[in-house]
Amino acid sequence: MSNFQQELKLTADKVNAFLKSYFKNQSADNKLYEAMEYGLFSGGKMIRSYLVQSACKIFDIDEKKYIPIAAAVECVHSYSLIHDDLPSMDNDDFRRGKESTHKAYGEYTAILAGSSLLTLAFEMISDPKFEIEEDIKVKIIHALSSSSGHLGIAGGQFFDLSLKKSEVDKETIIDMQNKKTGALMGFCTEVAPLLSHKNELAKTFRDLGIKIGLLFQIADDFLDKYGKSETLGKPTQQDESKGKNTLIVHLGEEKTKALIADLKSEITNQLSSFSQTDELLNCINFIIERKN
Numbered sequence: 531m532s533n534f535q536q537e538l539k540l541t542a543d544k545v546n547a548f549l550k551s552y553f554k555n556q557s558a559d560n561k562l563y564e565a566m567e568y569g570l571f572s573g574g575k576m577i578r579s580y581l582v583q584s585a586c587k588i589f590d591i592d593e594k595k596y597i598p599i600a601a602a603v604e605c606v607h608s609y610s611l612i613h614d615d616l617p618s619m620d621n622d623d624f625r626r627g628k629e630s631t632h633k634a635y636g637e638y639t640a641i642l643a644g645s646s647l648l649t650l651a652f653e654m655i656s657d658p659k660f661e662i663e664e665d666i667k668v669k670i671i672h673a674l675s676s677s678s679g680h681l682g683i684a685g686g687q688f689f690d691l692s693l694k695k696s697e698v699d700k701e702t703i704i705d706m707q708n709k710k711t712g713a714l715m716g717f718c719t720e721v722a723p724l725l726s727h728k729n730e731l732a733k734t735f736r737d738l739g740i741k742i743g744l745l746f747q748i749a750d751d752f753l754d755k756y757g758k759s760e761t762l763g764k765p766t767q768q769d770e771s772k773g774k775n776t777l778i779v780h781l782g783e784e785k786t787k788a789l790i791a792d793l794k795s796e797i798t799n800q801l802s803s804f805s806q807t808d809e810l811l812n813c814i815n816f817i818i819e820r821k822n
Contacts, residue, residue: 534812541583541600542576544593548601552654565635565643566650569612570605572626577817578603578718581742584809585722585735598660599670599721605651606674606714610683612644619691620772624765648678662725669724673736677713686710690775698775704744706775711750712743719810738800741793746817748790751776757822790818 553567579600586596615622615630616637623633632640654660655671676682686709693702719739723731755778759765777786797814801807 569631581718585719589726602651609644609648677717682713707747711747712740715743716740
């Protein structure tokens with residue numbers, strides 16, 4: 531395990547500890563609660579939590595202020611994955627080496643589990659025990675709401691499912707992926723200047739996160755094309771069989787790789803005027819080079 535992977539795991543352990551403690555107080559003896567736990571604690575790398583942490587390090591923000599927000603992000607992300615896997619959407623039976631939530635618990639339970647995780651995210655941030663300034667809470671809740679709904683994850687998934695190939699160009703695909711994947715990652719980096727009362731930098735860091743999200747999605751598309759099912763924990767070569775609109779299909783592999791290089795260069799340049807950026811830059815390299 532590389533040093534970065536060890537750091538990633540340490541962050542994931544901290545966020546999972548917070549989530550498990552929070553869930554313990556939410557305990558309910560029914561299948562819905564089980565399905566929520568099943569979808570949330572699914573063994574993911576929790577890169578989004580690490581993005582929250584690495585952005586907050588740039589602004590010297592205390593851990594107790596960002597771990598609950600990272601936990602909320604993981605709830606939103608898990609909701610999106612549970613719903614994405616549904617038969618009416620991407621129709622995937624496996625996620626991270628185990629059955630998708632709808633396969634393990636049934637379709638209606640999976641829908642309700644995803645919806646419950648989405649609302650739980652906002653409960654975590656608005657919790658009176660989470661002691662940050664109320665005006666900052668409102669800004670964070672607004673930013674997370676925007677990244678989760680029709681202008682973010684939900685809107686991106688809608689376009690991914692509904693766009694016909696005849697309607698697609700490079701800009702449309704990027705817009706779709708910026709919503710589906712980039713919006714939540716944009717929130718992950720935007721939250722740092724919001725917590726530090728530097729609202730003038732919020733858009734800059736949101737845009738950085740959206741670019742990181744596009745890199746993440748392109749890397750995912752390459753993994754689907756060339757990765758191994760046993761490494762990814764799910765079937766590969768699904769994008770082509772399902773007729774997905776990807777940049778690899780539209781631009782070809784060489785131009786897509788050139789876009790990766792351009793995005794990385796843009797992000798590096800934007801971060802050059804800030805200090806303590808090593809964690810965030812290491813995360814970007816990991817996203818591009820990862821094997822699962």
